[in-house]
Each structure stands twice: as C-alpha cells, then as structure tokens.
Amino acid sequence: MELFSTGQAAAPAGGDLIKDTTTQGFMADVVEASQQVPVLVDFWAPWCGPCKQLTPLLEKVVREAKGKVKLVKMNIDEHPAVAQQMGVQSIPAVFAFVDGRPVDGFMGALPESQLKQFIDRLAGPDGGAEDPEAQALEMADAALEAGDLQQAAAAYGAVLQANRENLAALGGLAKTLVRAGELDRARQTLDTVPADKQGDAAIASARAELDLAEQAASLGDLSELANRIEANPEDHEARFELALALNAHGDRGDAVNHLIEIVRRDRAWNDDGARKQLLQFFEAWGPKDPATLSGRRKLSSVLFS
Missing domain, CATH: 1.25.40.10 (Tetratricopeptide repeat domain)
Structure with a gap:
C-alpha cells in the first residue's frame, strides 16, 4: 500500500481549519491541501501528556490565524505509517507542509508565543510562505547553535523530507547527531553524500566536527x-x-x-x-x-x- 495513497479523508474536527486524518486520507488532507495553504501536521497519541498540552494551543493559534494555515492531527497509535516514514521518534511532533512537501517542524510542547512565531514564519503576514526551505534551515541552524538538538533534528529532517539532496541540511543533521553523542549515525549520514559533493562547505564542516568528536572520545x-x-x-x-x-x-x-x-x-x-x-x-x-x-x-x- 502506498503511504500517501488517496482515499476518504477523516471528518473535520473544528471546521475546515482543523481536522483529524488517517493514513489513507493523508494525501488529500495534507499533501494536496498544502498546495493551497500551509498545513501543520500534529503527530500525537492518547497516552502522551505533552500532546494534551500542545494540541489545544495549536488549535487556538490556528483559529486565530484565520485561514493562513490549517491543522491536521494524526493519532500515531492508530495510524503509525506516516510518522514512521517521516522519522518521528518522539511526540508531540509537528511538521509544516507547503506545496506538498514538509518544510519545517518541531518536537515537544511549545508555549503559545512560540507557536504564533512558528505560524508567522511559515505563512508570513500576507498568508504566503516565502522560500520555506531556507526558513526551515535558518530555524534549524538557530536551534542547533542554541543547543536545542531535538528541535534542530526535526527542522533539518523536515527539509530533507522535501529535498534529500540539500547539503546544508545533511551537514546540519550530522552536526546535530555529533552533539547528541550519536557519532556512528552522524558518520552514516555523511556517508550518504556523493563523493563529488564531499567538498561542500556544510559537509566538510560537519565531517571536521565529527572527526574532532571521535578524537576527543579517546582522550x-x-x-x-x-x-x-x-x-x-x-x-x-x-x-x-x-x-x-x-x-x-x-x-x-x-x-x-x-x-x-x-x-x-x-x-x-x-x-x-x-x-x-x-x-x-x-x-x-x-x-x-x-x-x-x-x-x-x-x-x-x-x-x-
């Protein structure tokens, strides 16, 4: 079965702006809908305490955005396939889709002010996102430098879901893994880069940081x-x-x-x-x-x- 197959969408929950979806409905509710307006996908589960804090705030700020974005909620206990495909390792996890592609994201419960900033950055004051891939990279880089490794990993991952050849995101993700102590995974990530692109500045920087971390581990x-x-x-x-x-x-x-x-x-x-x-x-x-x-x-x- 195709992951993003077309099918009957789930019934709306809270009007056209907010709804629940299924694996079968994901194509219509998220991929196709994001061709018209940015769509936030909230991966959650009934047992997740932080999800119960985040989801009501998400619904509130989405309604207040008055159509600039939509919110689609997916229960990963009932519908795990999409979350697995996107590499979701902890919840709550939120990904933003624009033009059928994930372009930004975060993990964990954020306060209302940060959720509003996230939506403003995504939709812009006129309701249309400008260069969302660059915006997602900027957010990921800022999170990495701030030491928020979970946020950085989610944002780099969103960029790579949309463009698996984005070298800046690959290098950033590798650095995130290095700083999380996952040196083997960092090297595996860098090894996916073609030989003719290993000299890219972002890749070279990440590999240098990995080499330094491996050296330091033996000191x-x-x-x-x-x-x-x-x-x-x-x-x-x-x-x-x-x-x-x-x-x-x-x-x-x-x-x-x-x-x-x-x-x-x-x-x-x-x-x-x-x-x-x-x-x-x-x-x-x-x-x-x-x-x-x-x-x-x-x-x-x-x-x-």
Missing part, C-alpha cells in the same frame, strides 16, 4: 592533562590533547589558546600539527564563528610576528 581526563602541562609546560602532546578535550566541552577559546601556545613554543612539533589542528577547528566552527575569527587573528600574530 584522558582534563584535570590529568592540565596537571601534566603544569608539571612540564613543554609537554606538547598533553597540551594538544587538552585543546581537543576543551573543544569537545565547548570551550573554544581555551582550546585555541593551547594550540597557539604550542605553535609559539615549537612550530615544527608533530609536523606542524598544532597549526593544522587549528585549521580543522576553524573549518568545523565555520568562517563567521567568533572563535574562528579570534583564532585566526591570534595565529597570524604568532606566525608573522
């Missing part, structure tokens, strides 16, 4: 490394490992400082290893990251002083 305790450096400031191996560990813990500034110190003391150590590691940091963090900008200035100061 010793931070305090032990710090003690080694205190006892012998020329212990470049300990300082190098401490820099990797600090980066893994989110302390980018100190990680840069330790590598800069190695370069200052012994540029040739480990075949210029400290400078090369800094460059890998910069690639992983991205060219506009404050730590990248600061690190490049510090490195230039040491190299050309």
